[in-house]
Amino acid sequence: MPKKIFSVIFICLFIFVGCSQDEPAIKVDLDKKEQVSLKEEADVITYAYLPQYSHTVSYQRHHLLVEFLRKETGFNIKQIFPDTFDQHMTMVGQGKIDISYSNPFIYIKIAHRYGARAFARIAEIYNQENFRGQIICRADNRLIKTIADCRGKSWLAVDSTSAGGYLYPLGYFIDHGIQKTDFSEIAFSPGPGGKQEKVVLAVYAGKYDIGTIREGTLNVVADKIDINEIRVIANTRWYPGWVYAARAGLDPKIVEKIRKALLKLDFNQKEYQQILEAADFIKVIPSEDRDFNPVRELAARVGISLEK
């Protein structure tokens, strides 16, 4: 009897061991090869969000909106992601971006350079139709109390082309008698993407004395730092907000169809709340090129060429 038990144990062990070694494998033939080619889709209307944040944020903010437009217009609208502001502008000029969603400063540039035309703009949560820039420093920075204290300090701006993050605050400084040369250093946030956040983080880290951002950025970084540690020194005047522009040459019918679709978006209507929440604005309002003349004036005042 004990011999039988031993035999059974041994057999079971060997079966167990044998089984454990065999994993099921799927046969694949690596010799069957194909050439990868990504064919450009026809009739694609490209939609780009000025890369003020990372592509991921851009995607998260606008992919629902793009989805909405696709359904609403029936066009094959696709969101694309240029790496830099310049690339964004260039691609508008090249016709690679059909619908540009950009700040007013970029808009006046692409309007000036490539004939793009505004057809709608957004209303934000804080001030419905306009937005402004903010000058910030660390809350515990005793050396900077007023705008005049910014003289001689190091300044980190978002980008030389950034409206809320550079141009509006620059205009504000000039209006208050502080020239670019009065700063010990003017630096721009490294790219690509996430440039607004980087300004807040750099000031928070103490690397720069002051920073300039568009209003609303502090809320974006609220999950990364304690925003009470940041003090807003001054707010600029209001300028028109972000703008939807169509590249030159885009069929006006298409533009009109997209404009109508966009104008439907209203936070007060439930079905659009999720889209607008992601996109971080509350509605789209009609707009035209002359709405941006104040911005053009500012550019002229601070000496920024629209050609560059």
Add this chain to the structure above:
Amino acid sequence: MKLGLRSKIYFGMFSLLLLLGIVILFVVSGVMTESLLEENRNRGVSIGVNLSARITEPILAMDFLRMKTLVDKTVQLSDDIFYIFVLDAGGKPLVHTFKGGFPADLKTANSVSEHQKFSMRLLDTGEQLIYDYAVPVLIGEDRLGTVRLGLLRIRIQKAINRIMLIAFLSTGFVILIAGFVGAFLARPVTRRIKILHESSEKALRGNLDIHTAPLLKKNCWDIMNCNKQECPAYGNLHHRCWYIAGTLCPTCVEGEYAKKITSCQKCPVYRKCSGDEIQSFAESFDTMTQSLKIHISDLQHAEKILNEQRELLQTILDAIPDFVSLQGHQSVYRSVNKAFCKIVGKKEDEIVGKTDFDLFPGKQAQIYHQENHAIFNTGKPLIKEDKISSPKGEKWLHVVKIPVFEADGNVAGLLCSGRDITELKRVQEQLTQAQKMESIGQLAAGVAHEINTPLGVILGYAQLLLEDVEEDGQIYADIKTIEKQAKICRKIVADLLRFSRRMENIVTTLDINQSIEEVAAVVEHTFKLERVIIEKNYGLNLPPVMGDKEKLKQVFVNLLNNAHDAIGSDGVISIATTFNEHNNEVIISVADTGTGISSENMEKIFDPFFTTKGVGKGTGLGLSVTFGIIKEHEGTIEVQSPPRFAKEKNGVDKPGTVFIVHLPVAGHMQ
């Protein structure tokens, strides 16, 4: 083939070690392999997840350069990363690390849903096995694409094989070492058990002189530094002192092992000399066999004594003429003696274990059973006389049944003893008869004495009358008849008087041959008329006998007359006399060739008035008178019918009778 203990231990040990080794080998290597695979899986997942996170932006930007750079750099991280490629949301390859085109099969070989962190599949390219990882590229819940990563299994397989080899070799090594150590440890055990086994075999064969335990290395008298040579443990090299009774150490407790072991365990000798369990077993085995030997010897001695006692008892029982039996419960016979066997007519082994119902007829057995039952119930003994009839004749038995009590007072059995009192009964009867005869004799003597005188007158007058009448006349004849009958009466009266009265003996020394010759001479002529011849064979030089010559002649007359009557006619009467020096007696025998005496009459022939002769022919007093006369002479008379010598001589029964008279020679008689 039967395995020995050593083989079983080796086999069991090897099996256990092998089993243990295999279990450890496969469990440990299994766990390690699983850990390695898990580690590898985690590594693949980690690389995939990392790449997935990093490739999100380039995918969104459709920055193929960055995507390509990312996948190429990741592939270079490790030799075992065979490939990486990225599929878009529609499953089309965006970038890959293959040269010369993308293997189409790979696209569908593995897939992962948005809800899974990753998916792993083992792929077989025919040349090698690859772990393929699929990791989704997600933004929030939106699927951008899939990162696919292939890790060569060869590296992990090599590591697994190395682990298996090391585990196998180390297990084998451990089994080998453990085997050697086990054998080294088991050998003394098996050797000692073998010695024990051989010793027990010897003991079973009857050899109890066994020394299983090894010789003592340390002796108790050395440890205790004692010189008590009279101690039974002193000089005993084979037995530990705590197994020996009567040791003389001051600390020792008297008695045998069971009594002294508790105190012995505290003794330094015990602490130094006691061994492990097997040694203790061997020592106690030796002591047991020694003790067994002594006990067996005692038993044999006791058995011998018992046998002697039993034989003695049996001899006594068998020698006792009385029959003896012992019955247990239910009256079953437990023991009987020879006399009992003889009475029952069976052998001892046919009786023991049986009951009365098996041995005796139903009615008799029932009586015995009731008697026994009563004794068992009452405990009172029974004494009785039984008459038993059998084909050989009737027997009288005097039976005593005594209850045998147990220690608690209950009757355990009954002892029955009895003896044959037939002879006693007969003598009692004879005594009664003799007393009766004596009374009759006295009566007859009285009557005879009274009749004798008138009878003498009748005879006298009858003879006177004869003288007065003529002889030719009727009267004479009648008177003659009266005379004749009166004479017969007178003879009867004389015989009666002789029988009843002790007549005075006139004792002289006499020659028996002469006395017989005188008697023979008288009757010889008469016998010849009936052709009955008397042969005489007188012994020479017979010593003289003291006695009353007339009375003895009367004896011889009676014997010769009886012989003649028994023959009737045509026969021989042999008379022989001899001297028996041994008993200092003279033996006279009178034998005839007559009809003989029947066995039933044999005992009665000396009784008075017993006769087989016809009416008027005999008085029945002859042999009684003869018996009385011989007795007076302190002799004896016996009768044999047929004569023994005739039987011995011819070998066949021959009718006839011999009377043999033994008479003490002169000087012997008081």
